[in-house]
Amino acid sequence: MIDKRFFEEISQQISKILPQAEAAGDDMKRSVSSALQKGFARMDLLTREEFEAQLAALARAEEKIDALETQVAQLENRVQELEASKG
Secondary structure: OOOHHHHHHHHHHHHHHOHHHHHHOHHHHHHHHHHHHHHHHHOOOOOHHHHHHHHHHHHHHHHHHHHHHHHHHHHHHHHHHHHHHHO
């Protein structure tokens, strides 16, 4: 899921904005962090690592598609040459 530092940073920012949260201390920070984690978990978000892995997989797929398109074009040319030589 999402990096814990992300939730800690958000929790700290909320604590700075809300003086009540600062007064409540660590317990409030844990509650806010937990609520944020649950909310983000329901959103089915990707981590940066998962996103980067998907980008890499997409790049590999695009390279393979390009190679296959080149092969298809070469095969089409061969078929045309064979048809022309028969003609």
